[in-house]
Ligand SMILES: O=P(O)(O)O[C@@H]1[C@@H](OP(=O)(O)O)[C@H](OP(=O)(O)O)[C@H](O)[C@H](OP(=O)(O)O)[C@H]1OP(=O)(O)O
């Protein structure tokens with residue numbers, strides 16, 4: 262299978278995030294990102310293998326994740342290929358955004374990736390509200406509403422407009438044609454203008470809560486897997502301080518411990534919390550010790 266080479270250049274792309282397997286780039290003036298598989302520096306992979314892997318991800322998404330979780334939290338994706346010149350330029354361009362522990366891998370030599378909607382620019386209209394129970398836990402007010410039944414809108418022109426009209430429970434097909442930018446340029450402009458009308462910022466919260474499981478195979482151990490790994494991360498120099506977050510607190514069902522967990526995430530977000538405002542993520546490196554940076558403080562006030 263051959264994939265046409267996109268005419269996107271490094272100037273059209275900016276760093277959005279990175280995990281162990283992928284580097285994610287935002288396509289400027291669009292509502293999409295490209296998720297590019299990484300390979301070990303100095304190694305190479307056959308183009309067919311890279312395409313097969315990306316296709317496997319897409320098939321998993323369509324055949325397993327979407328039916329299981331619904332369209333609210335899963336997206337469409339399609340294959341994309343960047344030119345080798347663009348990939349070479351990107352190595353240099355995104356270098357300063359990347360963490361040292363990630364540098365042993367780089368974007369694959371063929372620039373094969375998946376094009377998908379930018380999750381940080383989705384607007385999801387909330388139709389349910391949470392009510393606090395007597396025991397301090399929360400349930401949805403309209404429990405009979407399934408995720409699919411909730412009305413929501415994906416990021417497109419309508420998503421950025423004020424939602425005065427009654428929304429029906431449907432999902433709008435997102436345009437995966439980011440390469441003609443006029444539509445989305447208008448959208449970006451409209452986004453800023455309408456923000457005062459909506460009187461709110463478009464925030465996207467990425468949380469990686471990990472599992473709250475104590476490893477009982479270790480005698481006398483009272484730490485969960487996350488906390489043990491966190492000790493090691495500090496020891497290896499991959500993190501500078503211990504995380505104040507613990508999944509055992511978050512999943513305890515006790516309000517004060519859950520609050521402690523959320524506070525821990527805001528104080529030491531590390532790899533577990535990311536907040537995006539109108540696309541780019543809010544700088545977390547401004548945090549010092551236990552003091553929230555003013556920007557985090559603002560987000561935190563909004564969540565309370
Ligand atoms: O198991 P963990 O806790 O080390 O989780 C790994 C994650 O580490 P974390 O502690 O969240 O920084 C790790 O996260 P990062 O990419 O380092 O952010 C990966 O998600 C890894 O999955 P895979 O090997 O890429 O499929 C994760 O591995 P698996 O959970 O898939 O084994």
Ligand SMILES: Nc1ncnc2c1ncn2[C@@H]1O[C@H](COP(=O)(O)OP(=O)(O)OP(=O)(O)O)[C@@H](O)[C@H]1O
Nearest residue numbers: 277278279280281282283285294377378379380381
């Ligand atoms: N569709 C998206 N829209 C916006 N940002 C995204 C999107 N997909 C990924 N990102 C950002 O890029 C980061 C890395 O992506 P992702 O977690 O998919 O990489 P990965 O290498 O597959 O991760 P892991 O190995 O941890 O599973 C994410 O943490 C997130 O901040």
